[in-house]
Amino acid sequence: MTQKTMAVIGTGVIGNGWIARFLANGHKVRAFDPAPSAEEKTKKYLNDVWESLTNYGMTEHASIDNLTFVETLEEAVQDADLVQENVPEREDLKKQVLSQVDEYAPATAIIASSTSGYMPSVLQENCAHHPERVIVAHPFNPVYLIPLVELAAGKKTDRSVLEDARVIYDQMNMKPLVMSGEIDGHIGDRLMEAIWREALHIVNDGVATTEEVDNAIVYGPGLRWALMGPFLTLHLAGGEKGMAHMLEQFGPALKLPWTRLVAPELTEELRGKVIEGTAIQSGDSNVQELEQRRDRFLIKLMQLLDEEGFWPSEKEVRHHE
Known part of the structure; x- marks a missing residue:
């Protein structure tokens, strides 16, 4: 893959995750974050x-030295091929920042927001120059390992820009899912949010x-979802007749008031129950130790999927219009 210049605006957990993935794939990164200690935190990260x-695998030209922190947003985006915006989830702030990026970035640059909630049509409203190159590229933590990135176009987005973005992320060993449309929260977060709400009710x-x-997720549905997801998993629950029989057999249960x-x-x-509960689960392990354990597991799991030939192809993760 040809080396590109990636601009990263906002260097929190997600922004730093993007920086790590970009660098690991041999790209140059120009980062901007107004926080005084941003550069120091990123380098530690x-x-x-x-x-x-390194264990996961990186390109020949991967180097932390390809990272440059700059003092202004304009300087960060001026030569960028792709701009990845990661500022806090506030609509007014995101629209303001994206408007500035649209003003200063080259007309050929793709502008991608990592937003977990807002639709691209909303985010491109204040982009007066080239709103057609503004998309959502929503990753999952840890960004440097998890392959899924949800790509969504807004009402003003040129579909060719979405295709160009898909190619870029695909070449970084990601699995870009091009959504047929746009919706608040996209796909993955809406599903996780539903489980999170139900989990809070159960604890409460x-x-x-x-x-x-x-444990109910890790040793049960989580194992199946890692390979097949909810629909194909339930297709198998229907036996030889698949989903048709499953819907006939279990469809009526959808009307039962199980979930809230x-x-x-x-x-x-x-709050106390959740905080105390997760503290007990963590035991003597700090967050960094838990992250390292998570990363080791994710690498092994992705290698297993690859070895078993179940790593999803582009066709399997991409939605079509």
């Missing part, structure tokens, strides 16, 4: 995850601890 990236009602909820999709009130009592 890169040093912490570089071993995981005293039915299970945080550890019991996690409205989020529970986050009371001090519920």
Whole structure:
């Protein structure tokens, strides 16, 4: 893959994850974040995850030295092939930053927002120059390992830009999922949010601890979802007749009031249960140690999928209009 210049605006957990993936794939990165200690935190982050990236595999020209922090947003984007925006999830802030990026970035640059919630049509509203190159490119943490990136176009987006972005992310060993349309929260986060709300209700009602909820996923549906996802998993639940029989057999259960999709009130009592529960689960391991364990597991899991020939092809992860 030809070396490109990537601009990263905002260097929190997601922004730094993008920086790590870009660098591991041999690209140059120009980063901007107004926080005084941003550069120091990013360099520490890169040093912490570089071993995981080395084990996962990186290109010949991968180097932390390809990172440059700059003092202004304009300087960060002026020569960029792709701009990855990662500022906090506030609509006014994102629209303001993307408007500035649109003003200063080359007309040929792709502008991608990592937003987990906002639709691209909303984010491109204040882009007065080239709104047609503004898209959503929503990753999943840790960005430097998890391959999925959800790509969505807004009402003003040129579809060729979405295709160009798909190629770029695909060449970085990612699995770009090009959405047929746009929706708040995209796909992955909407599904995770539904499970998260239900999990909070279960803990709040005293039915299970945080550890019991996690175990119910890790040792059950989580194992199946890692390979097939909810639809194909349930297709197998229907036996020889597949989904047709599953819907006939279990469809009526959808009307039963098992789930409570409205989020529970986050009371001090519920907060205490969740915080105490996860602290007990963590034991003597700090967050960095848990992250390293997670990374080792993810690398092994992705290698297993590859070895078994189940690594999803572009056709399997891409939506078509």
